[in-house]
Amino acid sequence: MAPSLHPSIDNGIKKGDANFAGGKLYCHCPSNKVEVTLGSNVLHNHACGCSKCWKPESALFSVVGVVPTDKLSVTANEQKLHIIDKSAAIQRHACRECGVHLFGRIVVDHPFKGLDFVHTELSDQSGWQEPQFAAFVSSIIEQGFSPDQIDGVRSKFKSVGLETYDVLSPPLMDAIATHTAKKNKAKL
C-alpha cells in the first residue's frame, strides 16, 4: 500500500470556502483539550515534509497554514502548552500531554513575523483553505524515507493538483529573499 502523505491529501483535496471566517482548533487529549480560536481562515496552507512541523500519525507530511497573530487566541487549557524549541524561528506551542502542536509563532525578525502557523485538521469545522502546494518534499528523506520512492511522492502530489518544492513556494521564497535584501540594504 502507498504510504500516506496526509489524510486530507491521500484521497484528493476538498476545496475550502472563500467566505469561511475561522473557527476552533482542539488538541487530541480525550478531556481538558487545549482550545485555540481563530478569527480568520488560514492563508498559504501547504503540505510540509520538514522534520519540525507536527504530522498526524503515520503521515509523511504535515499540513500547515498561517493566520495573523492577532486573529489567534488560546481559549481553553493554555496551561498545557509548552514551546518545543525556543531557539527555532517558528516557536511551536504543543500540548504537553498529547504532543499536538496548536500554533507556531514567529517572534524574531523574519518576513513572516506577525503570523502564526496552524493545522486546520485540528478543527471539526469545514471551509478552511485547502492545501495550495507541497513544501520541503526532499526533507522526508532526511527522516528516513527512501530516496528511491520520492518520485512516487511527487507524482502523487501532482495527481491531486499540488505543485512540489524542496523549500517553500516561489512567491514565499521571493518574500523571504526580499526581506533579506532589505535587511542588507540592497537596492532593489
Ligand SMILES: N[C@@H](CCC(=O)N[C@@H](CSCO)C(=O)NCC(=O)O)C(=O)O
Ligand atoms: N530540512 C529541514 C527543513 C526545516 C525547515 O526549514 N522548515 C521550514 C518550514 S516549516 C513550515 O513550512 C521552516 O521555515 N522552519 C523554521 C522553523 O522550523 O523554525 C528539516 O526537515 O528539519
Ligand SMILES: [Zn+2]
Ligand atoms: Zn492535548
Ligand SMILES: [Zn+2]
Ligand atoms: Zn515544516
